[in-house]
Amino acid sequence: MTEHPTDPSRSDPLRTLADFDGVYLTKFPGVVRALVLLGADRSTAEDLAQESFLIALHHWDTVGRYDKPGAWVARTAVNKWRQFGRTARRRHDVLSSIASADHVGEQRGFEGSDRHIDVLQALAKLTGRQREVLALYYLLDHTVSEVAATLNIAEGTVKSTLHDARSALAKWLAPGYADDPREGGARSAG
Secondary structure, eight states: OOOOBOOTTOSOOOOSHHHHHHHHHHHHHHHHHHHHHHTOOHHHHHHHHHHHHHHHHHTHHHHTTBSOHHHHHHHHHHHHHHHHTOSHHHHHHHHHHTTSGGGTTOSTTSTTOHHHHHHHHHHHHSOHHHHHHHIIIIISOOOHHHHHHHHTOOHHHHHHHHHHHHHHHHHHHSTTTTTOOOSSHHHHHO
16 A cells, blocks of 8 residues: 555645644554554654654645555554664563563553463564564554555565464464364354
8 A cells, every 4th residue: 555645636635733633643542552562662652653743744745645644654653663673682672671560551451460461472472574464453453455555565475474473372372272173253264
């Protein structure tokens, strides 16, 4: 999905600061959650998301015309995270901090529980690409084609990466689940 400005004659281009504010308010939390899933600590995720939105604001005359300006911001944030984590030392520091007590309670649903820590540790075992695909697909609700465009990979690669990541998480979080064939439902259909 390459973002292109929409037709200039379109009656509802996102050009105003109020439109930017709306995109910021609705998309900022998801971008931060996605970056945390990728391995950033909360503070770094917020900083990278803010930087990405600041760039979008600076280029709002162009970005505001995109069909999905939030997707542009998400792509920018993911790229900023990649830049941030390029050195082995930084990557090691960030991944080792995932299991720290500072991160307990960041995700909704199982704050402070052992299960929350188990999930974070399992996510840390995934490859960077797997975490990127999961974050875009599940946290930012991107379609397979949007994930492919954002990461500049083939749709088939997105599908296989999702499959591999889900299988790994199922294996690590529920031993026996991935090897247990089940009758009916979506699992037996595919």
